[in-house]
Amino acid sequence: MILKSQVEWALHCCAILSGLPEGRYLSTKALAELHGLPKEYLSKALQSLSQAGLVLTTLGPSGGYRLAKAPSELTFLEIVEAVEGSGRTFVCNNIRANNPCRPQGYCESGPCAIARIMWEADEAWRAKLRSVTLADLGEILAQDIPADIWNGTFEWVLKRAG
């Protein structure tokens, strides 16, 4: 059970977009170059973000993407779910209903106990992702990344942002 690589791409792209000055846009081409990713396929991930309303777009030259909200209002969970979907990782096929000992036509009262426990674990995962915003990530990155690389990347991005 592994998350799509598009989740990783979307998170990195949002991290870049969160550093973009108000009102400017960054293209798929620039984001793909910056991360060494196939432009056409990365485009699908960005479209997912757009469909989820997390980013805004403009067309034409100098077009591209920007965040639809402040970084402090955009959580990891929103980004992950935009790309990966919001379904649970554990799917209950209700195999208890195949028990030959059960009376004909017997109907369960609620979801299977095993499913409930697995879904609680899913929710713990989601709760953690919901608690981290792009602004939190920005603070961590500012400490992690050497100032020269940080600034160099920022200039590189601004040169290409429409």
Added chain:
Amino acid sequence: MILKSQVEWALHCCAILSGLPEGRYLSTKALAELHGLPKEYLSKALQSLSQAGLVLTTLGPSGGYRLAKAPSELTFLEIVEAVEGSGRTFVCNNIRANNPCRPQGYCESGPCAIARIMWEADEAWRAKLRSVTLADLGEILAQDIPADIWNGTFEWVLKRAG
């Protein structure tokens, strides 16, 4: 990102095995019938449990599986990882290393900040699964399942347990 259905099967099988009297074994055939599952393929899930040391097996007629530990010592996480593997759901491909602004030969100090956050969420998921044992599940099931079905199933199992 969906867990294998074998995870569901393994959990249900372990739930049954946890009700088995000391020293008795239940066969793949019986477990497959009870849950309405393909015997040959369910066998693969049970082999995973065996390889992980969670269940013990015997050969020959009256052979089959029993738990290797007390239900109170066997966690959901162990069962899930036996079938699904213990790898993380988020794989970091270190795409930050493709940043064209970075100096040649520059080497990262540690794992990517995005990966660290995603891995914390994974750990929250694992922590929840680690906190629930088969004994806990047994208590919940005893309350969920009507007594007649519970007892009927128990008899059905005992009739087939070697």
Added chain:
DNA sequence: CGAAATAAGGATAACACATATCCTTAATCT
């Protein structure tokens, strides 16, 4: 107005992995 650049999205192929079945082997019980 016309050319270039861009996002959006449909079609399709390649690939990996989950699912499923079949068969052989070795061990165990009656």
Added chain:
DNA sequence: AGATTAAGGATATGTGTTATCCTTATTTCG
């Protein structure tokens, strides 16, 4: 000796991810 079982190898089959290509509509700029 014969029946039953777990273990595991080999081999399909199906589904979802990854990836590429192409068309369309929109916007910017000369």
